[in-house]
Amino acid sequence: MTEVELAIIGAGPAGMAAAVLADELGLDTVLIDEQGAPGGQIYRAIERVAPDTPLGADYLAGRPLAAALRASRVDYRPNTVLWHADPEGVLFLATAGRTATLTARRILLATGALERPVPIPGWTLPGVMTAGAAQSVLKSSGLVPEGRVVLAGQGPLLYLVVAQLARAGAPPAALFETAPLENYLAAARPVAGLWAGRRRLLEGLGLIAAVKRAGVPIRRGMRGLRAVGRRRLERVAWEGGELAADYLLLHEGVIPNVQIGLALQLRHEWDEAQLCWRPAVDAWGQTSLPNIAVAGDGGGISGAGAAVLTGRLAALDAALWLGRIAAAERDRRAAPIRAALDRERAFRPALDRLCRPARPVMVPAEDDVIACRCEEVPVGTVRRAARLGAQGPNQIKAFTRCGMGPCQGRICGPVVAAIIADTLGKPIAEIGTWRPRAPFAPITLGALADLEAADFAPQVDS
Amino acid sequence: MQRYDSIVIGGGLVGSAIAYGLARAGLKVALLDEGDVAFRAARGNFGLVWVQSKGDGAPHYHRWTRRSADEWPALAAELEGKTGIAAGHQRPGGVHLCLGEDELAARRAMMERLRVQAGNFGFDYRMLDRHELADLLPGLGPAVIGGSWTPYDGHANPLALLHALHKGFAEHGGRYVPNIKVKEAGAAPGDFCIRLADGEIGAPKVVLAAGLGNAELAPRFGLSAPVKPLKGQILVTERARQVLPLPIATIRQTVEGSIMLGDSQEDAGFDTSQRPAVMRTIARRAVLAFPWLRDLQIVRAWAALRVMPPDGLPIYDQSEQFPGAFTANCHSGVTLAAAHANLFAPMVAAGELDPALERFSARRFDVPAAA
Amino acid sequence: MFRPRPEGPGAAVAVSIEGRTVTVPVGTSAAAAVLAAGFDSIRETPVEGCERGPYCMMGVCFDCLAEIDGAANQRSCMIEVQPGMRISRQIRARTIDPEAG
Numbered sequence: 001m002t003e004v005e006l007a008i009i010g011a012g013p014a015g016m017a018a019a020v021l022a023d024e025l026g027l028d029t030v031l032i033d034e035q036g037a038p039g040g041q042i043y044r045a046i047e048r049v050a051p052d053t054p055l056g057a058d059y060l061a062g063r064p065l066a067a068a069l070r071a072s073r074v075d076y077r078p079n080t081v082l083w084h085a086d087p088e089g090v091l092f093l094a095t096a097g098r099t100a101t102l103t104a105r106r107i108l109l110a111t112g113a114l115e116r117p118v119p120i121p122g123w124t125l126p127g128v129m130t131a132g133a134a135q136s137v138l139k140s141s142g143l144v145p146e147g148r149v150v151l152a153g154q155g156p157l158l159y160l161v162v163a164q165l166a167r168a169g170a171p172p173a174a175l176f177e178t179a180p181l182e183n184y185l186a187a188a189r190p191v192a193g194l195w196a197g198r199r200r201l202l203e204g205l206g207l208i209a210a211v212k213r214a215g216v217p218i219r220r221g222m223r224g225l226r227a228v229g230r231r232r233l234e235r236v237a238w239e240g241g242e243l244a245a246d247y248l249l250l251h252e253g254v255i256p257n258v259q260i261g262l263a264l265q266l267r268h269e270w271d272e273a274q275l276c277w278r279p280a281v282d283a284w285g286q287t288s289l290p291n292i293a294v295a296g297d298g299g300g301i302s303g304a305g306a307a308v309l310t311g312r313l314a315a316l317d318a319a320l321w322l323g324r325i326a327a328a329e330r331d332r333r334a335a336p337i338r339a340a341l342d343r344e345r346a347f348r349p350a351l352d353r354l355c356r357p358a359r360p361v362m363v364p365a366e367d368d369v370i371a372c373r374c375e376e377v378p379v380g381t382v383r384r385a386a387r388l389g390a391q392g393p394n395q396i397k398a399f400t401r402c403g404m405g406p407c408q409g410r411i412c413g414p415v416v417a418a419i420i421a422d423t424l425g426k427p428i429a430e431i432g433t434w435r436p437r438a439p440f441a442p443i444t445l446g447a448l449a450d451l452e453a454a455d456f457a458p459q460v461d462s
Numbered sequence: 463m464q465r466y467d468s469i470v471i472g473g474g475l476v477g478s479a480i481a482y483g484l485a486r487a488g489l490k491v492a493l494l495d496e497g498d499v500a501f502r503a504a505r506g507n508f509g510l511v512w513v514q515s516k517g518d519g520a521p522h523y524h525r526w527t528r529r530s531a532d533e534w535p536a537l538a539a540e541l542e543g544k545t546g547i548a549a550g551h552q553r554p555g556g557v558h559l560c561l562g563e564d565e566l567a568a569r570r571a572m573m574e575r576l577r578v579q580a581g582n583f584g585f586d587y588r589m590l591d592r593h594e595l596a597d598l599l600p601g602l603g604p605a606v607i608g609g610s611w612t613p614y615d616g617h618a619n620p621l622a623l624l625h626a627l628h629k630g631f632a633e634h635g636g637r638y639v640p641n642i643k644v645k646e647a648g649a650a651p652g653d654f655c656i657r658l659a660d661g662e663i664g665a666p667k668v669v670l671a672a673g674l675g676n677a678e679l680a681p682r683f684g685l686s687a688p689v690k691p692l693k694g695q696i697l698v699t700e701r702a703r704q705v706l707p708l709p710i711a712t713i714r715q716t717v718e719g720s721i722m723l724g725d726s727q728e729d730a731g732f733d734t735s736q737r738p739a740v741m742r743t744i745a746r747r748a749v750l751a752f753p754w755l756r757d758l759q760i761v762r763a764w765a766a767l768r769v770m771p772p773d774g775l776p777i778y779d780q781s782e783q784f785p786g787a788f789t790a791n792c793h794s795g796v797t798l799a800a801a802h803a804n805l806f807a808p809m810v811a812a813g814e815l816d817p818a819l820e821r822f823s824a825r826r827f828d829v830p831a832a833a
Numbered sequence: 834m835f836r837p838r839p840e841g842p843g844a845a846v847a848v849s850i851e852g853r854t855v856t857v858p859v860g861t862s863a864a865a866a867v868l869a870a871g872f873d874s875i876r877e878t879p880v881e882g883c884e885r886g887p888y889c890m891m892g893v894c895f896d897c898l899a900e901i902d903g904a905a906n907q908r909s910c911m912i913e914v915q916p917g918m919r920i921s922r923q924i925r926a927r928t929i930d931p932e933a934g
Contacts (some may be wrong), residue, residue: 045860084738124885125886133888136890140860141862143861146835175486231873373885392497398504406895406906430749431498439761442759445699445760446755449746702928718926721927746862759906
């Protein structure tokens with residue numbers, strides 16, 4: 001079985017930046033990623049980007065990262081799924097239906113983020129997708145949704161996707177903003193960082209202007225959003241109106257993808273500002289397990305720029321941990337990275353307040369809204385089980401099947417936890433999470449059966 | 463102090479079945495349970511309602527298992543009527559497959575022993591050869607050379623059963639108290655009290671059904687429950703159209719179509735981590751039995767801890783030191799659920815275990831005094 | 834329906850979707866190809882038979898499960914189209930061929 005010094009999971013900005021620096025520092029590094037090309041979500045298909053891309057200048061920032069990865073000695077493994085990890089560092093992988101293993105002395109999780117679920121009535125109808133989904137399709141294939149496209153929710157990505165679709169020749173029919181009024185009031189309060197983060201603020205204002213220039217009508221303070229239709233989306237309805245629509249693209253911010261960290265039983269904390277779980281990490285991304293670190297949005301949402309920087313910090317710390325550099329050198333090289341990171345993160349607290357999801361996004365009011373998409377379990381079933389005495393997600397899973405589907409709770413986890421918290425009158429932080437189990441992504445029985453004895457034995461030094 | 467007719471400690475399959483039986487009989491019951499994160503063998507179950515392998519050399523256990531399997535359909539129907547939750551019980555008979563001649567010979571010998579030991583209670587089984595099995599089971603692998611079948615075996619959805627028992631318990635006025643791990647209690651003959659977050663509860667009866675927790679808890683009530691963890695892992699596939707007409711000891715297809723695969727037995731203490739090497743062994747055995755399983759994706763898997771008494775047989779006991787204290791321990795919480803609700807609970811309600819359960823007492827583990 | 838943007842990448846891949854030949858740009862995922870072919874839904878859920886389309890397009894929601902080159906329940910948003918790929922909607926629970934393996 002192959003043994004490496006550093007295994008990085010995820011080839012987004014954090015993973016790529018960490019891999020490149022680790023390689024420069026002389027670490028024997030492997031980079032594992034589920035996608036077929038580097039870039040993660042934000043820089044998806046960056047290597048194939050056309051010069052006249054409608055995706056904008058920020059997207060192009062991913063190109064040098066991918067090029068540096070390709071030029072490095074990093075063992076880059078695309079189309080590779082991590083399906084189990086022993087905390088001691090044995091990784092079980094699958095590529096094209098065949099399993100493989102490797103041992104890593106140190107693991108860096110750079111699994112990024114996913115969009116927060118938006119459980120509105122009708123959200124499982126064909127034609128309802130996330131805003132990021134439409135953006136991913138645009139990036140990888142240049143395809144755009146046809147017909148009347150409505151974007152709804154809040155957050156910078158929403159405006160970005162509207163601008164990108166408009167530039168791609170498919171201007172959406174409307175942008176419905178769901179930010180409650182108190183978000184504006186909270187964000188307007190004096191907060192350190194508003195000036196330091198002015199670049200981001202200006203970028204945001206620029207995006208809004210771009211949307212207006214594209215002629216896309218913006219409606220604010222939208223409440224009671226519903227997707228309506230028989231076999232697919234036909235209309236988007238809200239408190240006070242409705243609009244015929246072919247596609248509804250939802251977005252209420254992103255949350256860290258903590259699936260593997262939870263499976264490894266790393267200590268996690270509830271982040272009340274971002275309303276999400278994230279791993280407990282120190283300033284270098286070090287987790288509660290000595291050989292495992294986290295970088296990028298998977299450790300807390302800070303954006304692509306910060307992801308590159310935390311990836312580099314994690315690579316420096318890994319080099320120290322593996323005995324390649326001394327602490328003084330690590331700290332010296334980290335200093336400018338930290339300064340840049342502070343600037344990147346400056347606007348984040350204001351942004352978190354501005355884009356805080358309204359209550360119905362966390363806890364749907366209607367009992368018949370689907371809470372668990374995979375197992376088709378409505379919110380009411382979860383509430384009734386919580387009232388019967390199920391105290392947390394694991395008992396809820398036992399009683400309702402929520403979390404037993406193929407997504408293993410990635411999508412329904414936040415919804416179910418919020419419903420339990422609301423029903424029991426407890427803070428979400430007390431409710432806890434599921435413990436995801438292997439396989440983290442499906443593998444066939446045949447692939448599992450074909451694992452060889454050699455896949456389990458540590459490699460003997462010759 | 464809130465007074466109850468009985469306290470039950472442990473809200474898993476054993477505790478909730480007993481609590482349900484007591485509440486159904488009209489007793490005022492408090493069911494104490496841990497919180498969301500606990501070992502909970504009840505959440506790791508395979509779902510067999512299995513008879514054919516039980517009680518070789520222990521006919522009392524075989525009879526107890528048979529009686530439970532016979533009571534199962536009625537319990538399932540009753541629970542569905544009261545709660546609307548279907549436990550998904552089916553009893554088409556079950557098969558144990560053998561992959562080698564030695565294995566088959568040993569199996570045949572065991573089945574014959576069970577028949578002889580059953581006496582006039584009877585034990586109906588058939589040894590099936592490869593051809594008979596292939597007629598019964600589509601796509602049977604060439605490695606299977608034969609197997610045993612009995613009509614008594616079946617399967618159910620263990621989590622639906624747990625949910626239904628809890629809901630039925632509540633319907634009968636039972637009080638469920640979660641987030642409590644009982645460490646100590648006041649214990650005197652016919653007089654037990656336990657401190658909760660918001661006050662004390664007391665009852666003349668207490669039933670210890672705390673699974674692995676019983677080992678530490680039992681002595682405080684003048685009982686002994688020397689159970690130990692035995693890890694097992696299970697794999698679950700994507701849903702498929704129904705293809706298996708009956709359960710096999712280590713392979714069953716659920717009502718929704720998923721195929722569940724077991725089993726493993728790992729002496730790993732309280733460790734519940736999954737071991738791919740063991741998962742591989744389960745996969746290999748399954749694929750030998752049914753080669754077509756190779757293409758199916760595993761979407762879910764877990765490891766859980768069985769509650770294992772030293773000889774594998776249940777421990778049922780009543781305290782001599784503190785009359786009114788009872789305990790129930792077993793690794794077959796699904797199979798024995800009906801016995802626990804319909805046979806054991808009435809004994810507790812009556813204040814005394816049936817003499818038929820004497821051989822399940824923990825006294826059987828005592829080292830006999832030198833002659 | 835998803836369509837190519839006016840100035841989109843040129844090179845195209847021919848795939849078969851529900852028996853119909855469809856041409857999509859290089860880099861298109863199988864899930865996006867189904868949308869480009871004009872289908873709204875890509876599967877019917879195993880238990881209730883509800884129609885579902887892709888939701889996240891990044892491999893976390895598993896709503897895009899489709900049959901690809903004979904393999905059932907594949908995450909079609911994670912699979913890039915190849916020439917001649919056969920894509921079918923996943924209708925409820927997968928079938929089993931007992932003679933396979």
